[in-house]
Amino acid sequence: MNTILTVAGSDCSGGAGIQADLKTISAFGLYGMSVITAITAQNTMGVRRVQPVEPDLVGEQLRAVFEDIVPDAIKIGMVVSKENIQVLVQVINEYSANGRPFPFIVLDPVLVSTSGRVLLEPEAESALKEELFPMVDLITPNLPEAEQLIGYPIKKNDDRERAAEALSGKYGCSVLIKGGHGSGADDLLFHVGKGVHSWYAGARIENSNTHGTGCTLSSAIACGMAQGKILEEAVADAKVYITGAIGAGLDLGKGNGPLNHFYHFVNNL
Numbered sequence: 001m002n003t004i005l006t007v008a009g010s011d012c013s014g015g016a017g018i019q020a021d022l023k024t025i026s027a028f029g030l031y032g033m034s035v036i037t038a039i040t041a042q043n044t045m046g047v048r049r050v051q052p053v054e055p056d057l058v059g060e061q062l063r064a065v066f067e068d069i070v071p072d073a074i075k076i077g078m079v080v081s082k083e084n085i086q087v088l089v090q091v092i093n094e095y096s097a098n099g100r101p102f103p104f105i106v107l108d109p110v111l112v113s114t115s116g117r118v119l120l121e122p123e124a125e126s127a128l129k130e131e132l133f134p135m136v137d138l139i140t141p142n143l144p145e146a147e148q149l150i151g152y153p154i155k156k157n158d159d160r161e162r163a164a165e166a167l168s169g170k171y172g173c174s175v176l177i178k179g180g181h182g183s184g185a186d187d188l189l190f191h192v193g194k195g196v197h198s199w200y201a202g203a204r205i206e207n208s209n210t211h212g213t214g215c216t217l218s219s220a221i222a223c224g225m226a227q228g229k230i231l232e233e234a235v236a237d238a239k240v241y242i243t244g245a246i247g248a249g250l251d252l253g254k255g256n257g258p259l260n261h262f263y264h265f266v267n268n269l
Contacts, residue, residue: 002226003031005065005103006219007088008077009038009050009110009119015258016042016212021075021219023261027241028223033069035061038080044211044253047117055083062091072226073103075219076136078110082124089131104225105136107173108218111145133171138193138231140218141167142178157190164192176221176235178214191235198232200239205246209257216259217242 006021014020018034025032037058041049065071079085096102109128111120120128129149133139147154150163154177164175174193189200220241224234248263 001031002072002223003033003069004073004075004219004222004226005033005035005071006075006077006222007035007037007062007079008075008215009040009080010036011040011042011212013043013211013253013258015044015253016215017078020212020215020258020261021077024216024219024241025223027261027264028220028227030223030226031069033065033071035065037084038078042113043255044257045255047113047119050080050117050119052080052084055081055087058084059087059091062088063094066091066095071103073222074105075222076105076107076132077215077218078119079128079132080119080124081121082127085124085127085132089135092135104138104222106138106140106218106222106225107132107136108140108214109145109149110214111148129171133167133173136173137225138174138176138221139167139171140176140178140214140221142214146177160190161192161197164190168192174231178217189235189239191232193231196232198235200236202239202243205243207246207249209249209251209259210246211253211256211258213242213246213259216245216261 004025009017011017011019022032037053039051040047112118143154146163154160154163160177164177168175176191178189191198217238220238221234224237244263245259245261248260250260251257
């Protein structure tokens with residue numbers, strides 16, 4: 001059985017973070033493992049509190065996984081602090097230096113929650129870009145995150161292409177800019193990396209229950225890569241999955257509700 005490691009924060013309401021990642025991994029029929037970087041108190045209406053996990057405990061969680069069940073792919077989400085980023089870099093370098101196969105890594109750069117809560121400490125952004133981005137294979141920012149990372153507004157598709165190319169060129173990783181925050185009729189993803197430029201189009205679904213879409217999409221891509229797909233195929237399949245999970249119309253909570261991660265199996269939740 002293929003194995004996936006998710007490194008992210010815990011969402012007690014179950015819609016995002018570690019919980020969304022593990023649901024996605026299970027939906028793809030893979031074995032999921034987790035390293036928790038933060039405990040959050042949140043629900044569909046917003047994030048109330050964030051408590052980072054101590055960096056040495058983050059490191060011990062990583063080593064415990066790496067020394068026993070080797071992941072075929074890694075998904076990194078919310079990391080919160082500069083210290084957590086540095087321990088991630090350190091332990092992943094230790095892991096790869098020991099002659100073990102270096103797994104595919106997808107990073108969803110969680111900067112701010114949908115409700116506006118800052119989820120990455122200000123001093124950590126430089127470490128995220130300069131230390132972690134060059135180590136991963138793919139980053140998956142949404143439009144506001146891409147704007148923050150690149151430093152200018154993204155208004156048109158040409159802007160998105162230019163931003164993706166600039167980020168990929170600077171940090172040496174593939175870049176997938178998500179389109180869910182756009183205003184057009186289509187939900188467009190744009191991917192650039194290793195000479196490949198790909199648009200993934202889909203009709204925009206009128207559903208406000210999209211809590212955890214970024215976590216889910218990046219985890220789905222990691223699943224595809226663990227199964228031996230090429231990156232473009234993994235992204236395309238993840239796009240189909242996320243569209244189905246949103247379109248299933250799960251309606252839970254009083255705010256921005258979660259997806260139906262198991263829509264393939266149960267459509268009457």
